[in-house]
Amino acid sequence: MANIRKYQAKTITEALAMVRADLGRDAVIVQTRKVNKRVLGVWGREMVEVWASDNPDLESLRRPQKPSASTLTPPDSQESDSRIEQLENEIQNLKAMIAQLARHGVAVVSDKVPASTPEHNRWLSLLIEAGVEETIARELLQFISEDALSESALQSLIAERFITSGAITLQEAQPKVVMLVGPTGVGKTTTIAKLAAQYALLQKRRVGLITIDTYRIAAVEQLRTYSQIIDVPIRVVYSGSELPAAVREFSGMDLVFVDTAGRSQRNSMQIGELKACCERLSDCEVHLVLSSTTKTRDLYDIVQRFSVMPLHRVVWTKLDESTTFGNMLNVAVKHPLPISYVTTGQRVPEDVEVAEANKLASLVLGGCSAHAPILTPAA
Ligand SMILES: Nc1nc2c(ncn2[C@@H]2O[C@H](COP(=O)(O)OP(=O)(O)OP(=O)(O)O)[C@@H](O)[C@H]2O)c(=O)[nH]1
Ligand SMILES: [Mg+2]
Structure with a gap:
């Protein structure tokens, strides 16, 4: 019967010397491994462990690999198992x-x-x-x-x-309220007009428009003109406190868009006002509108500063004016907010698309000089 023993030493040479001294020159090494020897209950010194036999029938010994429990279970095997598990x-x-x-x-x-x-x-x-x-x-x-x-x-x-959200989803019991926020001139009002037209005219949904951008007469007139063309009602709100009432007035609608004044991200007072407006609405999906023509550092700054309010989606605008799109990937990586739409021109309602991750990725690669930019062709 095989005589199998365990030897531990600091080095393999020392361990083999012990094996030879004990089992003779014909000893067979069954298994060697490194073990951590507990020193005063702490995992400490690394040792070499050699299992050896005086039986020259190597194969029969090696095949089971794990020595049988009755003869060979090393005293610290449970410890090793739990260490491995750890x-x-x-x-x-x-x-x-x-x-x-x-x-x-x-x-x-x-x-x-x-x-x-x-x-x-x-x-x-x-x-x-x-x-x-x-x-x-x-x-x-x-x-x-x-x-x-x-x-x-x-x-x-x-x-x-690129995380994408798909199109705005409507809800059964009450109107979906969607607020667009973002820096000045990125295309918030135009995007609302495009989406309102698509939902009202193509999908035959009941759409209402609210603007809280009363800082410029032209801004109100811009949305009012679109509301007349699309034939959807509009409410103009002069202070944030009027906003919940305006939304309530539209309780019979499927979808209510709230247009806001463009805010410089560097003006924290303006951003604070916007946040306060947003907080007055209990259930409002906020889309941050970003232009693909803005450079990465500024985009990071914009997202970070607008993040004082809950941001649910990003809309990328002016893709038609950009030649490279790496900045969109940078923002997607640094601030992974779901992207809802991209806009690709000034035409209302045509130039808006539901964002698709693959298309965005191909745009990024299209901006690599080895390729021509891939853009949605203007119809
Ligand atoms: N080329 C291009 N122009 C766009 C796009 N979206 C909007 N614009 C143009 O950008 C300009 C500003 O658009 P607005 O919708 O007024 O932008 P805004 O964010 O509402 O601006 P403020 O309310 O002043 O902050 C307009 O001339 C739009 O026609 C787009 O996807 N591509
Ligand atoms: Mg506007």
Whole structure:
């Protein structure tokens, strides 16, 4: 019968010397592994553990790999099991953390990690040229091996970063209230006109318009003109306190759009007023309108400053005026808000589309100099 014993030493040489001294020169090594020896109840010294036998029938000994419980269960096997379980849990936690970091756009690699192959470097340069931040471009590229690196693989990866919400969904019992907020001149009023026309004229929904942008006469007139053309009612609200009553007046509607005055993100008082208006409505979907012609740093600043109020969606406007779209990816990674619509021109109601992640990704890659920009063709 095989005589199997365990030996522990600081080094493998020491352990083998012990085996030889005990079992003779013909001893067979069954298994070796590194173990952490508890020192005063703390995981401490790393030791080498050797299981050896004086039976030369190696195969029969090796096959079971795990020595049988009755003869060979090492006294600390339960400890090892629980340690392994603990390590497995830690690995799971780390995996979840990395996935979460990746989802929320925090680069999981240092920006000093180079793209590893010439092809990676080529795409890195193209993405940066398209306006994608270097850290974000590197973080994307590290997920693709050289063999798998192709435009379509990259497009899929980029598409994953764009969260989209689909079109505004209506609710049964009460009107859906949608407020558009954002910096000056990005296209809030025009987008409301486009969407109001699509819901009222194409989908035959009952749509009401409210404007709280009474700072400029022209602003009220602009929305009033659209309301007349589309033939939907409009209410003009002069102070935030009147807003809930105006919404109540539209209780028979399917959809109510609230137009707001363009606010400089750098004016926190104005943003505060807007937030107060928003808080007066218990159930309101806020869409932050951003222009694709704005540079990344300013977009970050805008999203951050408008974030004092609940932001539910992002609308990207003026895609027709941009040549690169890396800034949209940067914002999607840094502030992953669902994108509802994109607008592609001044025409009402045609130039608005429900955002699609794949199209947005192809726009980002279309802005790489190797390709012509891909834009929705103007009909
Ligand atoms: N090229 C292009 N122009 C657009 C688009 N959307 C809006 N515009 C134009 O942008 C200009 C400003 O649009 P508005 O809708 O008045 O913008 P706003 O955000 O309501 O502006 P304020 O209320 O002053 O803050 C107008 O000339 C629009 O025709 C778009 O998708 N593409
Ligand atoms: Mg406006």
